[in-house]
Amino acid sequence: MPGKPEIRTVQVTRYITPLREGGSLPAIAEADDGFMYVLKFKGAGQGVKALIAELIGCEIARAIGLKVPEVVFAELDAAFGRTEPDEEIQDLLKASVGMNLALHYLQGAITFDPVVHKVDALTASKIVWLDALLMNVDRTVRNTNMLFWKKELWLIDHGAALYFHHGWDEPLESAAKPFVQIKDHVLLPYARDLEEADRLCKEILSTECIDGIIDSIPSDWLNNHSEEQSDSEVRTIYKEFFRLRLIHSSIFLNQAQNAAY
Numbered sequence: 001m002p003g004k005p006e007i008r009t010v011q012v013t014r015y016i017t018p019l020r021e022g023g024s025l026p027a028i029a030e031a032d033d034g035f036m037y038v039l040k041f042k043g044a045g046q047g048v049k050a051l052i053a054e055l056i057g058c059e060i061a062r063a064i065g066l067k068v069p070e071v072v073f074a075e076l077d078a079a080f081g082r083t084e085p086d087e088e089i090q091d092l093l094k095a096s097v098g099m100n101l102a103l104h105y106l107q108g109a110i111t112f113d114p115v116v117h118k119v120d121a122l123t124a125s126k127i128v129w130l131d132a133l134l135m136n137v138d139r140t141v142r143n144t145n146m147l148f149w150k151k152e153l154w155l156i157d158h159g160a161a162l163y164f165h166h167g168w169d170e171p172l173e174s175a176a177k178p179f180v181q182i183k184d185h186v187l188l189p190y191a192r193d194l195e196e197a198d199r200l201c202k203e204i205l206s207t208e209c210i211d212g213i214i215d216s217i218p219s220d221w222l223n224n225h226s227e228e229q230s231d232s233e234v235r236t237i238y239k240e241f242f243r244l245r246l247i248h249s250s251i252f253l254n255q256a257q258n259a260a261y
Contacts, residue, residue: 004212005059009073011101012039015081018089025092028105031074037102039074040159043095048221049160049166052102056238057134057158059213064126064201066125067154073218074149099218106154112146114186119153124190129157132179132252133201133245136161140143140184164241171237177246178255188260198253202246210242 010031018027019038029039042048058068081093112168119127129145131139136162139145164174182188191197214235222231229237245252 003208004215005062007055007071007073007152007216008033009075009099010035011075012080012102012126013101015039015084015089015093018086026239027089028163029074029102031072031102036105036107037072037074037155038069038105039100039102041076042098042221043092044098044164046250047104048157049162052165052217052221052238053134053161054101054103054157054159055217056213057130057136057161058155059199059216060134060205060210061130061155061158062128063209066123066130067125069106069153069154070102071101072104076153076259082156082238091200099220102155103156106147106149109147109149109154112148112153112186113146114144114190116149117153119187119190121190121192122196122217124187125154125193126201127187128182128185128191128255129194129197129201129257130225131254132182133242133244134158134161135163135174135181137163139182141186144234146186165238168180172241174243175241176248176251179252180255182252182256183259185256188256191256191260194253194257194260196251205242205246207243209247211239214238214242236249 014030016028084090147154219231220235
């Protein structure tokens, strides 16, 4: 997946229902293209940083051949939601005017269950490797964030990844750190091809590929990221983080292998 991914922009036309499983109150909404989406709001708990993590996580997953719903930028008009009777939701909509993020709604999908659903070793290894790369704490037995849809495994919800960017004191120091939480990954027992996954994924995730994904982050999501740094400087730090993270992949690879055995 060389270069910048093509991400469409849609206009949200109808708020359908909140998804109250998530603390940030994502919602099912309809857009002007006639499709339904899971809409994630920039005015929610972790703000735009959760949207940045979602965008990066989804597009890296897609690049390495894993199934993720289509990601779109979702514009929310200032008039949207004025008639919403729920005060909490109305406040969320008001705080999210402008560009948000949405994922195509996989209607009829069922939650992944490791007891029922089988995943081949290489796919499991790629997913474990991806979550170690992203420092994604949210793919556990309690909350798998995977769905079965049309007999295929789909990854959802990467908003809890890249947790280093919520502190942003020394972001590049995190790049060479192991990811100890990988021990709780729901697919770790099935990830028997981690070295092969590391080799294949690093072949795909070239500098051009990573830079294209980072360049797709809207500038206004980065403008308030740091008081001392411009959006272009913040973008450069994300690129450098992934460059270093991939160079030092043996650190998180070894952590995952040790946790598996």
